[in-house]
Amino acid sequence: MKKFLDENFLLNTATAQRLYHTYAKEMPIIDYHCHLPPAQIAADTRFENITQAWLYGDHYKWRAMRTNGVHESYCTGSKSDWEKFEKWAATVPYTLRNPLYHWTHLELQRYFNVNEILNPSSAEKIFNTCNEQLQSPAYSTRNLLKKMNVAVVCTTDDPADTLEYHQQLKKEGFEIPILPAFRPDQSMNVEDPVKYNQYIQKLEQAANLSISTYQHLLDALKNRHEFFASMGCTVSDHGIEEIYADDFTDAEIAAIFLKIRGGNTLSLAETRQFKSALLLQLAEWDWEKGWVQQYHLGALRNNNSRMMRLLGPDTGWDSIGDFSQARALAKFLDRLDSQDKLAKTILYNLNPGDNELLATMIGNFNDGSIAGKVQFGSAWWFLDQKDGMVKQLNALSNMGLLSRFVGMLTDSRSFISFPRHEYFRRIVCELFGQEIEQGELPNDIEWVGKVVQDICYNNAKQYFNW
Structure with a gap:
């Protein structure tokens, strides 16, 4: 296998x-x-956290979250960035056979060297790991383009x-x-x-x-x-x-x-x-x-x-x-x-x-x-x-x-x-x-x-x- x-x-x-x-x-x-x-x-923006870089404006993820029974406040609403990420992490295991499952884990690997599967158990660790790296100048928007x-x-x-x-x-x-x-x-x-x-x-x-x-x-x-x-x-x-x-x-x-x-x-x-x-x-x-x-x-x-x-x-x-x-x-x-x-x-x-x-x-x-x-x-x-x-x-x-x-x-x-x-x-x-x-x-x-x-x-x- x-x-x-x-x-x-x-x-x-x-x-x-x-x-x-x-x-x-x-x-x-x-x-x-x-x-x-x-x-x-x-502006060579640096995102404060992975939610801002990943979930803001991404209607692919929002559709999956809504289908999984997640309230709109966690998609486009006023919930905190951690709460939004937590709901996305809880949705990811249910995206099996949807391309979002592949894209999510490819992006975690290629940008953040995270090889774990995203789910509720790993959410906090992955959130913190990605956020720590995003504070580096290497993760500004221009450098993200160069990285790829x-x-x-x-x-x-x-x-x-x-x-x-x-x-x-x-x-x-x-x-x-x-x-x-x-x-x-x-x-x-x-x-x-x-x-x-x-x-x-x-x-x-x-x-x-x-x-x-x-x-x-x-x-x-x-x-x-x-x-x-x-x-x-x-x-x-x-x-x-x-x-x-x-x-x-x-x-x-x-x-x-x-x-x-x-x-x-x-x-x-x-x-x-x-x-x-x-x-x-x-x-x-x-x-x-x-x-x-x-x-x-x-x-x-x-x-x-x-x-x-x-x-x-x-x-x-x-x-x-x-x-x-x-x-x-x-x-x-x-x-x-x-x-x-x-x-x-x-x-x-x-x-x-x-x-x-x-x-x-x-x-x-x-x-x-x-x-x-x-x-x-x-x-x-x-x-x-x-x-x-x-x-x-x-x-x-x-x-x-x-x-x-x-x-x-x-x-x-x-x-x-x-x-x-x-x-x-x-x-x-x-x-x-x-x-x-x-x-x-x-x-x-x-x-x-x-x-x-x-x-x-x-x-x-x-x-x-x-």
Whole structure:
């Protein structure tokens, strides 16, 4: 029987072990999509305790705790950091076969050299051990990035953001590039006219422009797009339920914007037309700049209206959606490609039923201009676990070129989440190693090792030009 989480965790063949330890393990990390707070990097924050570093903002853990019968006061509420950690420690034994069990113990090992299983009996000792180490300058946010061999971090930023912390880091010359990504979701979220007009006021201030017409909106967003580019941004990101590709005229979009700017609720058809027009324009700007555009598709967000009112978004009340993706996605990409304005594109799906859909869709628009121009992105959110990763990797292998894949990201708000890259790399090496030993792939370790290294790091470095 193998020991839990030993050096060959997830590596069940000698070939997989060789691929991981010789080729994958030491490759740097490009975290090209995450939600790390740039303010904490700029301040080189040191967390007071493991709860602050681990549980604050982590809706994965909150969902598990709630399911285990833990009161909200121990998740997002006013309980002390020790009390919150204690409840998490009591929940961990019940997360068996959930990826949180693996991630929790990987993070304890890699960051704190803690090899014990977290449970109620070990909670106090582990809490104190981690807290003691967190007091060291070696555990500041910047040093945590260095500890994990992170080469580049790409945060997620609204067009109205000042990017002041990115500016500070750039001015100081911090050796790990902390780059912004342009995330214009709020400029498209027209369902609530009150919230939308509040956002437009923020955008007006950021762009120093008055926004009373649709053209004014485009002027303001283009202003911010240019500013982000001046700050080293080369990536956009969109978190949307589905791609919008409804037909529209310029006159219709102008009238729709005036309607919502006047505080009126749009019809469903008007909402879809507006999102279609703006999404297309943003994509054209990305192409002009040579950016990479990312589309995260399929999340059904904020399902619990009571908790949305109490806690707001991004607190753990989202799920997989069942949106129809294929036809609109094909139409959208074709509109851009037909004008030769399709930027490098990464497509992520949250519904595993769409794996093969996206794996084949990317082949429609990979035109030979660059390797892997349109990518089927890594297993995302609820699929960011062993089964989900394997299914994504197999779909891409069967219907595309896994060897050209840009690999893993954290999509995380935590500075101690980087073992997710290790988790992914072990899974990749296990897949290749198993098929080599079964005779399904040639025993060419040098070549397969190069492909593994490309997936871990080299492909992303070349694709993003970082």
